[in-house]
Amino acid sequence: xxxxxxxxxxxxxxxxxxxxxxxxxxxxxxxxxxxxxxxxxxxxxxxxxxxxxxxxxxxxxxxxxxxxxxxxxxxxxxxxxxxxxxxxxxxxxxxxxxxxxxxxxxxxxxxxxxxxxxxxxxxxxxxxxxxxxxxxxxxxxxxxxxxxxxxxxxxxxxxxxxxxxxxxxxxxxxxxxxxxxxxxxxxxxxxxxxxxxxxxxxxxxxxxxxxxxxxxxxxxxxxxxxxxxxxxxxxxxxxxxxxxxxxxxxxxxxxxxxxxxxxxxxxxxxxxxxxxxxxxxxxxxxxxxxxxxxxxxxxxxxxxxxxxxxxxxxxxxxxxxx
Amino acid sequence: xxxxxxxxxxxxxxxxxxxxxxxxxxxxxxxxxxxxxxxxxxxxxxxxxxxxxxxxxxxxxxxxxxxxxxxxxxxxxxxxxxxxxxxxxxxxxxxxxxxxxxxxxxxxxxxxxxxxxxxxxxxxxxxxxxxxxxxxxxxxxxxxxxxxxxxxxxxxxxxxxxxxxxxxxxxxxxxxxxxxxxxxxxxxxxxxxxxxxxxxxxxxxxxxxxxxxxxxxxxxxxxxxxxxxxxxxxxxxxxxxxxxxxxxxxxxxxxxxxxxxxxxxxxxxxxxxxxxxxxxxxxxxxxxxxxxxxxxxxxxxxxxxxxxxxxxxxxxxxxxxx
Numbered sequence: 001x002x003x004x005x006x007x008x009x010x011x012x013x014x015x016x017x018x019x020x021x022x023x024x025x026x027x028x029x030x031x032x033x034x035x036x037x038x039x040x041x042x043x044x045x046x047x048x049x050x051x052x053x054x055x056x057x058x059x060x061x062x063x064x065x066x067x068x069x070x071x072x073x074x075x076x077x078x079x080x081x082x083x084x085x086x087x088x089x090x091x092x093x094x095x096x097x098x099x100x101x102x103x104x105x106x107x108x109x110x111x112x113x114x115x116x117x118x119x120x121x122x123x124x125x126x127x128x129x130x131x132x133x134x135x136x137x138x139x140x141x142x143x144x145x146x147x148x149x150x151x152x153x154x155x156x157x158x159x160x161x162x163x164x165x166x167x168x169x170x171x172x173x174x175x176x177x178x179x180x181x182x183x184x185x186x187x188x189x190x191x192x193x194x195x196x197x198x199x200x201x202x203x204x205x206x207x208x209x210x211x212x213x214x215x216x217x218x219x220x221x222x223x224x225x226x227x228x229x230x231x232x233x234x235x236x237x238x239x240x241x242x243x244x245x246x247x248x249x250x251x252x253x254x255x256x257x258x259x260x261x262x263x264x265x266x267x268x269x270x271x272x273x274x275x276x277x278x279x280x281x282x283x284x285x286x287x288x289x290x291x292x293x294x295x296x297x298x299x300x301x302x303x304x305x306x307x308x309x310x311x312x313x314x315x316x317x318x319x320x321x322x
Numbered sequence: 323x324x325x326x327x328x329x330x331x332x333x334x335x336x337x338x339x340x341x342x343x344x345x346x347x348x349x350x351x352x353x354x355x356x357x358x359x360x361x362x363x364x365x366x367x368x369x370x371x372x373x374x375x376x377x378x379x380x381x382x383x384x385x386x387x388x389x390x391x392x393x394x395x396x397x398x399x400x401x402x403x404x405x406x407x408x409x410x411x412x413x414x415x416x417x418x419x420x421x422x423x424x425x426x427x428x429x430x431x432x433x434x435x436x437x438x439x440x441x442x443x444x445x446x447x448x449x450x451x452x453x454x455x456x457x458x459x460x461x462x463x464x465x466x467x468x469x470x471x472x473x474x475x476x477x478x479x480x481x482x483x484x485x486x487x488x489x490x491x492x493x494x495x496x497x498x499x500x501x502x503x504x505x506x507x508x509x510x511x512x513x514x515x516x517x518x519x520x521x522x523x524x525x526x527x528x529x530x531x532x533x534x535x536x537x538x539x540x541x542x543x544x545x546x547x548x549x550x551x552x553x554x555x556x557x558x559x560x561x562x563x564x565x566x567x568x569x570x571x572x573x574x575x576x577x578x579x580x581x582x583x584x585x586x587x588x589x590x591x592x593x594x595x596x597x598x599x600x601x602x603x604x605x606x607x608x609x610x611x612x613x614x615x616x617x618x619x620x621x622x623x624x625x626x627x628x629x630x631x632x633x634x635x636x637x638x639x640x641x642x643x644x
Contacts, residue, residue, distance in 0.1 A: 077615075086615075136482040150581065152474055152481075159474075159583025160458040161619055166580040169613050171573070174495055182613055251493070258488040259472065259581055261481025291491050291504055293399075293408075297483055 006069035008062055010055070011316025012104075013117070014038065014075035016090035019047075021055055022312035023062050026320070028128035030309050032058035039092045044103070047092075052107045070111040071104060072318025074120030074311055081162035083114050111322040117141070117311060119156055119165060121303070122149025123321070124314030125266055129304040136262045138253075139303075140167065142269035146189035146196075152260055168193070172252050192249045194224035194270055200241050201227055212237035228274040242274060243281045250285025250300075257286075257294050268303035268310065275302075328391035330384055332377070333638025334426075335439070336360065336397035338412035341369075343377055344634035345384050348642070350450035352631050354380035361414045366425070369414075374429045392433040393426060394640025396442030396633055403484035405436050433644040439463070439633060441478055441487060443625070444471025445643070446636030447588055451626040458584045460575075461625075462489065464591035468511035468518075474582055490515070494574050514571045516546035516592055522563050523549055534559035550596040564596060565603045572607025572622075579608075579616050590625035590632065597624075 008031065013020045019038045022030040034054045041047035059065050077088040083101025085091060105112040115123070122139035125131040131139070135154040141147040146168030150157040157164045168189035169182055177186015178199065190196050201214060201222050213230040214222060214237060230238035253265050265286075271278055283300050305313055330353065335342045341360045344352040356376045363369035381387055399410040405423025407413060427434040437445070444461035447453040453461070457476040463469040468490030472479040479486045490511035491504055499508015500521065512518050523536060523544050535552040536544060536559060552560035575587050587608075593600055605622050627635055 152479055153477060155475060157474055157582060160585035161583050161616070163615050164581065164583035166613060166615075169580045170577045171611070172496060174573070184611060184613070251496070255492045256581070258491045259486065259578070260479060261483050261486035263482035289493070289506060291488060291506070293485050293488075294483070 006067055008068050009316045009319030010068055010071040010108075010110075011312040011314070011319065012051075012071065012073045012075075013120075013311035013315050014073055014078075014085075014091070014100075015311075016076070019051060020312055021051070021058070022309065022316060023058055023068070024313060024316035028305075028313055030312060032061050033312070034058050041092075044093055044096075044098050044100070048100070048103045048107055051104075055108070065109060068108075068110055070113070070319035070322040071108065072120065072123075072315040072322075073101060073104070073112065073114040074117040074315035074318070075100070075114060076117060078114040078116045079162040080113065080115040080119070080156070080158050083112070085114075086163075111319075113318045113322055115156070115158075115318060116147070116165075117314070118147030119149040119158075120314035120318060121147075121268055121305070121310060122151055122266075122314070123156060123317040124305055124310060125268075125303060126151060127317035127320060128313055130266050130301045131264065134263055136260060137264040137266060138167070138256055138260065138262045139266045139268065140249075140253075142193060142267060142271040144194055146193045150260060151262075167252075167256060170252065170255070172248060172255075188249070188252050192245055192252070192271075197224040197227055197241060197245050197271065198222050200244060201238075204237060204241065208237075210237050214238060224270060228271070228277065231274060231277045239277065242277045245271070246278045246281025247285035247288075250282040250287075251289045253282070253286050253298075253300075254289040254291070254294075257298060258291060261294060262298055264299040264301050266301045266303055268305070272302045328389055330390050331638045331641030332390055332393035332432075333634040333636070333641065334373075334393065334395045334397075335442075335633035335637050336395055336400075336413070336422075337633075338398070341373060342634055343373070343380070344631065344638060345380055345390070346635060346638035350627075350635055352634060354383045355634070356380050363414075366415055366418075366420050366422070370422070370425045370429055373426075377430070387431060390430075390432055392435070392641035392644040393430065394442065394445075394637040394644075395423060395426070395434065395436040396439040396637035396640070397422070397436060398439060400436040400438045401484040402435065402437040402441070402478070402480050405434070407436070408485075433641075435640045435644055437478070437480075437640060438469070439636070440469030441471040441480075442636035442640060443469075443590055443627070443632060444473055444588075444636070445478060445639040446627055446632060447590075447625060448473060449639035449642060450635055452588050452623045453586065456585055458582060459586045459588060460489070460578055460582065460584045461588045461590065462571075462575075464515060464589060464593040466516055468515045472582060473584075489574075489578060492574065492577070494570060494577075510571070510574050514567055514574070514593075519546040519549055519563060519567050519593065520544050522566060523560075526559060526563065530559075532559050536560060546592060550593070550599065553596060553599045561599065564599050567593070568600045568603025569607035572604040572609075573611045575604070575608050575620075575622075576611040576613070576616075579620060580613060583616060584620055586621040586623050588623045588625055590627070594624045
């Protein structure tokens with residue numbers, strides 16, 4: 001990272017609710033921050049204009065646009081090759097293809113790159129986090145869904161169309177897997193996302209009468225976090241849910257290893273807050289199912305990026321590559 | 323490929339029975355060929371000496387070693403990074419790690435590279451075959467086992483240890499998958515290799531009494547080829563076996579697409595001789611299970627390399643990269 005004259009990059013974490021901007025230096029310090037609501041701007045041109053107005057304030061704080069090398073955007077369905085958001089159901093522009101990278105680049109006069117949020121997280125980890133110095137690793141983000149960013153020989157895997165790396169939609173139960181929002185069955189994210197974990201809890205609670213702290217919560221309101229907390233108190237049912245989730249995720253990682261043979265898997269997201277309660281079963285599921293020739297090679301790590309800043313850091317990291 | 327002064331490469335297809343050498347030009351012509359038995363040479367040093375003696379004859383035929391750019395070896399458990407064969411159960415050197423690339427390089431005085439046979443096939447396809455000009459594709463070899471070579475952004479995926487790309491050992495049935503020779507359960511190759519197809523036939527024939535041409539063959543002698551032949555004659559049971567095999571392979575490819583989003587899958591091996599009888603169900607299984615964002619993008623192709631020469635061509639193609 002040549003930072004002599006242009007010591008900063010801008011990161012934009014574009015979410016369904018908020019668009020969070022950070023100005024970041026080469027040591028992962030977010031030196032200035034601002035945000036705007038993602039919705040309510042009318043056409044996307046106005047959204048960009050409103051973002052740039054907010055950005056101008058913090059850009060001045062760090063010495064003006066000439067101090068900024070580039071900008072990176074992490075956005076759902078963000079395509080690295082085209083710089084467009086393609087058919088993102090949770091964003092206000094619906095089924096349109098939005099050339100957002102180009103729009104910001106023209107408005108700010110700096111290079112702008114975009115990718116999806118999980119890919120941005122992987123680049124963030126490689127630039128500032130647990131994957132520094134690694135050339136082959138797989139980032140797995142455990143949130144409402146399961147996202148992933150795959151780094152192969154030092155480069156993010158974008159595939160033929162810029163959309164590679166959707167490990168959350170690899171089928172891990174066949175036949176008779178759980179129905180997934182994507183219209184298919186048995187996808188990893190139906191089991192190992194926060195919503196998948198809550199689904200497992202509801203299945204177990206409604207088909208057994210084992211005593212558990214989780215019964216204090218209305219069945220349809222149980223969240224992944226509640227299960228982590230109960231497990232940390234020694235609740236056996238909650239521990240069995242973490243065990244099932246982690247083992248299946250570990251088994252899936254053993255499959256992914258057959259593809260890319262990474263030196264590490266790096267996990268990010270709420271579920272990792274459970275620490276060993278989730279990481280131990282992940283390691284167990286992996287070790288019990290890994291092909292002999294890969295045994296003992298890959299590390300299972302938790303992200304080193306600060307949760308609150310990880311998305312902005314990840315997006316900003318894209319900027320250093322420009 | 324700069325072929326001005328050194329117009330040829332040597333390819334070695336190292337199999338459990340035969341070691342086949344070809345001298346190949348840039349247009350995939352095998353201009354000279356020889357082979358030695360893989361076994362019966364005693365120590366590996368003698369094997370290399372005997373190979374070089376056989377090679378010297380055909381090297382002279384093309385004008386001497388100064389016409390040869392390099393050599394590529396395709397071998398089971400061949401590691402590209404180390405140039406070693408690592409613990410190959412079907413080769414005479416057992417559990418030893420054999421630095422075969424270095425040994426040939428020293429004996430011949432030219433650069434030598436090695437990888438496993440399926441990776442070599444992928445490089446062969448990229449150099450001479452159906453994947454010319456492609457930067458992202460997945461080669462799947464359907465033989466006694468299921469092998470694979472993954473090309474990502476124009477480069478073979480070797481992973482952190484040189485051993486990536488074992489798609490045959492991705493688990494496609496969970497739980498209750500078939501036992502695999504690797505000691506795990508549900509691996510793709512237990513269903514979609516030649517042996518997997520025969521296994522499906524034995525399962526169906528021993529649990530139903532549906533009439534089929536396959537009953538003319540003793541149950542324990544049914545081979546994948548017999549099923550292709552019966553299917554091509556319109557035998558319903560044989561067609562259902564091809565259908566099951568192809569659909570599952572197509573579903574697995576839909577999963578692999580979530581990882582690398584290739585522009586094509588290229589299939590090689592005996593099973594592809596069945597043509598549309600296997601390719602139609604592969605396409606069907608793929609189309610029915612592919613994530614929306616990838617729909618209609620990847621082609622499903624059959625290898626364009628001549629079967630008899632494909633392994634030597636693939637190995638030789640490695641030589642052009644040196």
